[in-house]
Each structure stands twice: as structure tokens, then as C-alpha cells.
Amino acid sequence: MSIIKTISSLAVSAILTLTGSQLMASETIKIGSFLAITGGASFLGDPELKTLQMYVEEINAAGGHAGKQIELVHYDTGGRAKDAVKFAKRLIQKDKVDLIVGGSTSGTSLAVMPLVAESEIPFISLAGSVKIIYPVQKWTFKMPHTDAMAAAKIYGDMRKRGISKVALISGSGGFGKSGRTQSINLAKQFGITIVADESYGAKDTDMTAQLTKIRDTDAQAILNFGFGTGPAIVTKNVRQLGIDLPLYQSHGVASKKFIELAGEAAEGVRLPAAALLVADQLPDSDPQKAVLLAYKSKFEAAHGPVSTFGGHAYDGLFIALDAIERAGTTDKAKVRDEIENTKGFIGTAGVFNMSPQDHLGLGMDAFKMLEIKNGNWVIVE
Amino acid sequence: MRYLRGFFILTAIVVAMPFLFPDNYYVTVVAVAAGLNAILAVSLNLLMGYAGQISLGHAAFFGIGAYSSAILTTRFGWNPWLAIVAGMALTCSVAFLVARPILRLKGHYLAMATLGLGIIVNILLVQGERWTGGPDGLGDIPTLSIFGWIVDSDLRWYIVIGSVLLLVVVLAQNIINSRSGRALRALHGSEVAAEMMGINTTATKTAVFVLAALIASLAGSLFSHQQTFVSPESFSFFFSIELVTMVVLGGMASTYGAVLGAVILTFLPELLVVFEEFEVMIFGAILMLMMIFLPQGLLVGFNEQIRKWLLQRARASGGEQRRDIA
Amino acid sequence: MFDQILQFLLTGVTVGATYALVALGFAIIYNASDVVNFAQGEFVMIGAMSAIALSASNGLPLWLAIIISILITVGVGMALQRFAIAPARGASVVTTIIITIGASIFLRGIALLLWGKDIFALPHFSGETPIHIGEATLLPQNIWVMGGGALMVIGVHYFFNHTTQGKAVLACSCNRTAAHLVGINVSRMMLIAYGLSAMLGASAGILVAPITFTSYETGVMLGLKGFSAAILGGMGNPMGAVAGGLLLGLIESLAAGLISSGYKDAIGFVILLLVLFFRPSGLFGKASADRV
């Protein structure tokens, strides 16, 4: 009988939620977010959520933003596009948020873009794919550098070292696939030949088979696009097989976790990443330095090693809040216009200068080429 | 028309909801997802609950339908309705081709084979980037229009999905209570006896497998046009397992059980989001407990509980003359 | 070319050894109770995660952490039998499958709460200097995986064929009532079977954790691969499960190396399906016939 009770109480609560009033005081800024808090991409969503929560709490404790309290409504998509669409609708229709900052993965971001356009609500995506902002869509903005920029940065570095033949290996997830496509598209422009094109599954535990094939090509460097355990295993396997080619990873591994997992094998690995990782190595004249150190120390005090992913949430949140302040209202159209007018915003990913043609607003200089030395990142340039 | 009694109740609920809760997120958005899941669960239940052929790969056919619609409308500019039909035709041939070898298998081997089929289809969706857009998926899928009535709002989608669900429920009930439906249940009960009653079990299994796949394909196309975006993880083996769970949770061999299971499994995560990181654990615990205490599924389980309760009351009041019932 | 193939084979065997241990766990539980335990992968995860938690954050020596984490997992396995499988006895096959799926989600949820979403690595047992066999290489940990796996397979084989307890477990699987009648404590045998299976899973998890890393979600994919391997070998035949695991590992590695790394999993499943079409009860499974 107790089951029946439990279930009926669940049913009652369901009905209550169904009928419950959704009126909210208008004196708050409602920010909605859907993130991959669990699932394979949780290493993106987790620091993003922590960052959002941390700053919203701080602002509210300090009396709110421009006199208004901020309310953060967030849902976990698990990285699934279907759930992203559902939760985006929930944010828009049920929670009636003023704008959305979220979408950890490109798949979930791309999936909600038609909905965002139709509902006319500003959406700041935290995902990497260039498809999100190219072609430009009126209501969608994006914080992280694109995978095309990462590939270009890597190729630039390769050319400097005289490398022209590259073996490509990538994860079969959205990030890896998209990175692979951009790398192939850009290769010609940089005079680079792709001599191998291998891939691995997100949960694969051994990539020696793929790397053995790569070893027997005439590649001068290996480039890996992927995130999660994959890149760490690739790095270890490369060393295990005794391949001493330069190994390039993508910005998907821009966290201390990667160095910890790959251990000694990570020595000498190069990757493009935002300056956040090397904040303390920046010259004091760098305009970003103060912002980066502030974010880094705040995050690390509360949650451990910082990654660039949480930084994107920081950028998104404050670009949104600045726009609201400039607009003097939470009116969606006006806020959108102000986001588009963002100029000289100093974020963790770089200095943002948006325009109607550019909903990202970052230049190539925002990316730093890093090399892992003695278990830490060093700027090479 | 006794076998359609449940259908009329279901119709009443589906029609009443938007009036009772106008413009409500749960009715227009979650209920549409629940409706699609229910269509899938009802079709899977024909195969699994009635014919006793477990399938852990049903999402594959859902995916084939969805991607057929997506690819044909976006890349070739086909009319959505034509794309739906083409998707069903493709699903039909795929299902027909694999049905014979796969349905020879029994029990866990059948489960494995269907699981493998589902995973293979999913890998093709991920790897076939040129057509499917890879893991990032495919967007800008046009919505449906019915004689000029454009299905462009959540409420309209509710009407479309609700109608299709009711239609599928009627189809399923009609089949179950017919010669073919009895043949299905018979081969579940005893394959050899069914054969001896003149039932061509191979053909019957194939027919129900194809039928279930067709319905799944239709659901997939609708999903595709409703979401206007598809990506492979919506058709992963996790979703196949979720569908099986819906069928078993509601009560195997009951169309309404399948609908109930789908509704519960769609709404449960919506309600559990408030528990944040506890959500996964609570969801697992609820699933486990429901199956331990109501192994026949919720619908059958509840009916039995209610019957027991009535019996107890009758006994308490009726006394002596009721003893024979027990 | 030969060196390449040698490397593919070595890789295949190491990966396959993990699959084999998980598959063996499936086979043992299936043999004892006719249940396909979809929470098998979770045993792997719990073993690895608790070993890491104990050794890293609680500072226990590695060997002690390993022993304790195996005991924890065995406890989880027995609890699963006692509180989730036993009460549902007599339920249909699919219902028990859903119960084990529920259990695996539940365990994953608990792991998420306890250890968070991070990915962890266990230190290699004996260094990371590659061992060279011709042009092919191998890590010392790979030898641990293969050796540990082989030892456990032999142990399980001995247990079922040469000990009274092991035979008693098998007797329960053949005929529960008869086993009960000859004085076998059936419910205890079930606990032993689940405990043993959990032990295998945990050991597999601990052995591979230095190479493959682990997180609260690791169990899902390994469970799936283990189930595939068990089916490939023939459900209910423990040695078949081991063979199935090794074979699946080899197929994947060779497919990745020789055909296409993107489609290697698909190739694995296609071969599995082909095997089933020709041998509907797996490679080493006994065909079952209904008596009428």
C-alpha cells in the first residue's frame, strides 16, 4: 500500500506543478540555462554551472545587478539535443526567463537555435562549433572560440615549425567530428596535407591500433580533436608506441585534468587555449590579466582547478548583464541589440567586440598556443 | 466495442487536457514528447508484449524515419508528407530484410541482435556525416502542413501527435482483438502449438516486426518535423532501452499500459529535475522499486491491488456467502 | 605490416581481456539465476572508483585499497541479489532485466553523489615503461590485465568444477527445487554467485583503471561490451564468455587497424550478428530445444 501512497503523492505533486502559478515578481532578472551537467560532456557543463551559480550568488548577496536580484533557472540536458529543446521550451514558456546562457555542446546549441529565433529570446551559447555563428543568426551569440579558429591556430604553429604533413585523429563525438571537418577544410589554406584520418569512440579505452597505422605514415605531427578520456589515452598511447612526433591537442583538453590523466606523456603536447590557463604568466600590461586572475582565484577557492569552459559561462553571464544594464530593461529585443553592441568587453576568452556580422567578437589573438612543460602550461610564441 | 472502452477514456483525457490546462508547458511540450513516446511504446508493445519478441533496437526504426524525413526535406526539398511515406517505405524494407534472420533468435540472443542492429544504425548516423550531418545533427527541417493548416505551434503539435496516438491505439487494439492478434499472442504463449494451429509463425513475427517498425518510422518523421532538428543521440540504444522500460513499466501485453509507461517515464524526469544531482539515483530507485513490487507492470499491478482491496471490503461486509470467491 | 598486425593483436587481447572478465561476470549470474544482470558494468565502475577514492584521498596503500574496494563491490553485488533480485523472483525475464537496469542507474546515481563527475586514474601497478615485442609494444599494466584475467578465469573454472560450493551453485541453476531438496541452501548460493560476479567486475575495473581511466559513467559501455561478449561466446557458458570477450577485443582492434576506425564498433556488431545467424546460441552455447 505504501507504494500507492508514494505514487499518489507524486501524482498530487504533478498536478500541483501543472496548475501552479507561474507569476513572478518582475523585479528580478531571470536567466535561464540548459547545460550538459551529466553525461559525456559534463566536464563542460559542470564548471559552467558552478561558475554561473557562484557569480549569481555573489551579485545577489551584494544587492543585485542594477538593483535587481538575479534568478538562475537551470536544467541538465545530459548533452542530449532532444532534452535541450524540451528544456529550452520550459525556460521560455514555463519559467519565462529573460535570456538564455547555456548549451554546453554544439549539438544542443544548434538544436535550440530555431526555437530561440522563433521565440525571439537572446541566447548566448557556450559551445564550440563554428556553425552556431556562421551564418549569423539574429538571436544567437557565442562565447568560446570556434573549432575553426583552433585548427587555424594549430596549423599556424605547425607551419612555424616547418610541419606540412599531419596525421589527424579525432573522437567520434560532436566536438571531435566538427574539429575534424574544420581541420580538413583549412588544411589546404595552410599548405598542410592530411596523411591519415583516424577516429575513436568516446568510451574507447585503447587507440594503439589507430596510432600504429599513423606511425607507419610519413606524418610529421599528430593532431587530435576530442575531449574526455580519449585525448589522454591517445597521448599515453603515442608515448607507449614510441612515436616521437609532435603531438597537438585541441582546446578540448584545456584543463588540469588532462595533464593529471596523461601524466608524463603530456610533456611537450601543444594546444591552443584561452589565456585563462596561463593567467599568471601574462605580462602585467595585458588587459585581460586582472579579470583572469580574479576569476581563477574565485573559482579555484570554491571548486578546484579552473578550466576554460567555466570561463565561457563567466563571459556569457557578464556580457548578458552588461547588455541588460545598458538597455536599462530586460526587454528581449533591446537586450539582444545591446549584446550585439558589446565592445571591448574583457572576458576570460579574450576581448569581445561584437557586431551584426560577428556574434562571437573574438579575434585569433585571443587564443594562445600553449605547451605542457613540467606538468604546467607554458606560452610558446 | 468493449475492447475500445479504454480508448474512449484515453480520447477524453487527450481532448480535455488543453482545455483544463490551457497554454501549460506540461500539456503542450511534455505531453507531445510523451505522446511520441507512447506511439513508440504501443508499437513496441505489439512486438514485445503481445508477440513476445523482445527488441532492444526499436530506436533504430524511429531514427530511420526521422532521418529520412530530415534528409529528404532539407537536402532534396521534398514535400514532408512524401518524405514521411518514403521513410516508411525505407523502414519497411530494412525491417523486412532483417526480420527473418533476427527473429529466428530467441530470448537474450534476440535481445542482443536487436541491440546490435540499433547500434549499427546509430553508428551509421554518426559516421555518415555527408548525409546525416554527423553528431551535430541536421537542422532546418520544415514543419508539416495539413491542407494549409500549418503545424507551427506547440498546441497544434499536441493535436497532431494526440490524434496519431489515438489512431495508433485503435489500430493496435483492433489488431490484438482479431485473428492476427490472437496469432501473435499464441506464438508468445507456445510457438509449437501456434504452428500446429496453422499459424505461420515466421510470417506472423515478420509482419508484426515490420508493422512495429513502420509505426516507429512514422513517429520518427513526426519527431523530426516537430523538433525541426535531429541528431543521432536521440536514437541511441539508451533510448531503445528506455522504450522497453516504458512497455514493461506500464505492463506488457497492454496497449494502455504502454501508454501509461510512456507518460510516466516522460514526466518523471521533469518532476525529478528539482532534485538536481540526486535525480539519477532517485530515478533508478523508483524504476527498481516499481518493478520489484509491481512486476506485472503498473496497469496490471494497480488493477490487481484494486481488485484485492474490493475483495477485502466485500469479504468484510459480505461475510459468509462470499467465501467461495477466495 | 607484420609489426602492425602484431600490435593490433596485442591491443586486441588486452582490450578483450577486460571484456572477458565482464562477460564472465554476466555468465556466472546467468548460470546461477537465469538473470541477465545489466548492472554488471557498474561493478567494474564501483571497483575502480572506490579503489581510487581509498588510495588517493584516504591515503591507504594501493594493495589495501584494492582489497577493500573488492570487498565493497562484493557487498554491493550481494545486496543487489538480496534486495532487488530475490524479492522479484518469479517475475518475467524482461522484468528482471528492467530491475537490473534500474539498479545500474541507481548505483551510477550514488557514484555520482559520492565521487562527482570527474575522470580519475589509478597509478600503474609497476611503472609505465613500455615492453617491446619486436616493433610492437605493451605496457606492464597490460600484462597485469592479461595475467590477472587469466588467473581469475582459472579460479572460476576451478570453483565451478572442483569445489562443492561451485557445484552447488551450478545445481541451483539446473534445477532450483531439486537443489533445495538435496539440502543446498539456494539463497546462499545465489549470494555467492552475485558476490563472485561482483568480485570479477571489480577486479577487472581495478586492473584496467590505470590504462583506461574511470568515471561514474564507465560502467555503461563496459557492461554493453561484456554482454555482447557473453552472447558471442554463448550465454551460460563461462569459458565461452571468456573466448567471446577476447574475440570481440581482437575484432575491434583488427577492424580499427585494418578497415576503418570509425566503423570498428559497427564491424564488431555486424560480425556478432553474423555469428548469431549461423549459430543462434552463440559460438559455444548449447542449442536449447523445447520438449513438447
Add this chain to the structure above:
Amino acid sequence: MTLLEVEGLSKSFGGVTAIADLCFKVPEQQVYSVIGPNGAGKTTLFNMLSGIYTPNEGSIKFQNRELIGRLPHQVASLGVSRTFQNLQMFFNMSVLDNVKVGCHLRTRSRIWSAALRLPGIFREERQAEAWSREALEFCRLEEFIGQEASALPYGVLKRLEIARALAAKPSLLLMDEPAAGLNDTETVEMRQLIRRICASGVTVLLVEHNMGLVMDVSDRILVIDYGSRLAEGTPTEIQRNPKVIQAYLGGEVQYAV
């Protein structure tokens, strides 16, 4: 008229001979019994007659048509129905639906027309129900019509299986140990039922261990041992046949020693 003619039938499983060079003829509208010790190959014979096993050699002619090479459902469609030694009820269905499945061959509707409930379906459903009631009444099972098969006692299920087989309107009914496990009263009812079946024009091929029942209802009896024919004849002839006495009693004597 011969309804069923078996010639030179042989079947072995992995080198073990189950049936060897068996010949017999079943005349129309009679009760023809096959007896023999356990393991003599009776059920194997039934499984070959109904298309479940394929013999290694020989022929099975039913109404002058070869049965070998036909699948069970094809055999059934020619007018052969059967019951099983181990009950093969559809426990997931009601009593009425179980018997309605028996009407499968007498109805035609397909899954697609059923899904759309085309008009013919209603007629067919009513017809199937009428036939099923008829079969249930014939087996004196009308009181159970609304129940679930899983709720019935064993003795009733044995008769229900027969009702289901009869609903197919077969010309030949294979009965595999219909009286096994029945008490005395039920056995008497079963004997009467077999007689009624035969009287209604259905030829019965019976395998049974209850000798009283066999001797009482059979027109002719075939005795097999180790898969081959030992004797054949009327019950009286069989009872007097020294080989049969030897096989049965000899076996018992050996047991006693």
C-alpha cells in the same frame, strides 16, 4: 479408406536411432493407438507426423499427399491437428481466445484489414466465436468460457487443448497422452470425449500409457519398441500377441530382478 499411410519412416538423433523403418496405415474415422514403453519413440513419431521433425527416410502420406517437407503450419492446413504431452496452452490468453486460435485456419483476415477493422472482420469474429463455443461445448467446457487459461486446473486444460485442436476442424487429430495425470473420473470423461470425437467423423491417432483406456477406445493398435514395429491389430489381437506380452512383461521381469 486409408487416411494416413506411413512407410519406411526412420529418424535418428546424433547416431541414436529413435524410429527405424516404421510402416503403418490409419484407416479413416477410427481411433488408432500407438503404444510402447517409455522412450519407444512415440512422441518422436508425432513430431514427424506434425512436421516439427524431418525424418531421415521414409514417407508420410496424408490423404495421398506427402507431409514430409511441409512445415507444421502447412501440415495443419491440410487438416492435421494435435495435442501435446506437455501442455502447450496459451497461458497468456483467455479460454475463449485459446479456442479462437484454433479457428485460425478457418478464417482469412489479415493483419492490415484487422488494423483498419474492415467490415468483414466483424462477421469473421462472430463466426469464430460461434465455432469456438461449439468446440467448448463439445468438450463440456462451456462453464469456463470467460476465464483465463492460466487459472484453470490441469484436467480442464487437457480438455481445453483438445477443444482448441477441434476448433480447427481437422480430419486427423493426434493426441499425445491425453489421460496422463488425470484422476479416474477425468479419465472416464476423457474416454467418452475421444469416442465422441471419433463419432463426429474425426480420425484419432492416440498415444497413451493408460492401457485400460487404450484397449477400450481403440479400433486398432500399433505397438512399437525401440522405434520399430512390434505388432499391429485390434485390441484383442494385441492383448494375445506373445511378442507384446514378452516386451511388456519381459521388461517388468527384468526390472524385478
